[in-house]
Amino acid sequence: KQEVTQIPAALSVPEGENLVLNCSFTDSAIYNLQWFRQDPGKGLTSLLLIQSSQREQTSGRLNASLDKSSGRSTLYIAASQPGDSATYLCAVRQAGTALIFGKGTTLSVSS
Amino acid sequence: DTGVSQNPRHKITKRGQNVTFRCDPISEHNRLYWYRQTLGQGPEFLTYFQNEAQLEKSRLLSDRFSAERPKGSFSTLEIQRTEQGDSAMYLCASSLGPSMNTEAFFGQGTRLTVV
Numbered sequence: 160k161q162e163v164t165q166i167p168a169a170l171s172v173p174e175g176e177n178l179v180l181n182c183s184f185t186d187s188a189i190y191n192l193q194w195f196r197q198d199p200g201k202g203l204t205s206l207l208l209i210q211s212s213q214r215e216q217t218s219g220r221l222n223a224s225l226d227k228s229s230g231r232s233t234l235y236i237a238a239s240q241p242g243d244s245a246t247y248l249c250a251v252r253q254a255g256t257a258l259i260f261g262k263g264t265t266l267s268v269s270s
Numbered sequence: 271d272t273g274v275s276q277n278p279r280h281k282i283t284k285r286g287q288n289v290t291f292r293c294d295p296i297s298e299h300n301r302l303y304w305y306r307q308t309l310g311q312g313p314e315f316l317t318y319f320q321n322e323a324q325l326e327k328s329r330l331l332s333d334r335f336s337a338e339r340p341k342g343s344f345s346t347l348e349i350q351r352t353e354q355g356d357s358a359m360y361l362c363a364s365s366l367g368p369s370m371n372t373e374a375f376f377g378q379g380t381r382l383t384v385v
Binding site: 163190191193195200201202203204205208210248250256257258259260261262263 | 274276301303305310311312313314315318325326328359361363371373374375376377378379381
């Protein structure tokens, strides 16, 4: 059974710092991995989608990497801003159709 | 904006009542998913539609839960005889098939509180 783990559960950084969020999964047989952002009480906003054949994807200050063989993904956020404060969730898609989520990392960026 | 739309955004109901939520996916998306999220947890899969056909249901979807997508467009999720344990955020997502490699887009969710 696929399990997705996100470390750390919470992270506090001062504005301007670069940071890395980690996601690991137990079964490497995935179609893709998707990173989401969730603001308190809100839905999920898709940030990046990495296909199983890809190593990384970039969008603005965000860069996500995928090492499928080791079951790891990282989300790198450059020059963090207070507006980046949110919970970041990673999810993998396997042969079934459902996304399997981690519990998320709650990021707080102070000004 | 033509993203995924969910209504209502919030619902407070008394234990034992029935509730129904609606999801309008992105218009060209043929796949629609329902998830449930409790505080401090990631979303958990409930059920999946491809067009109007319900193709997959999670063990979490007890017999008090029913979902429909009658014309392959919007979907409804009904919970009968609500229990306090049903309190959660109910999230809807859509994607474009048939490939498994497409991006899933989520709505803003319906927050259910059972009192």
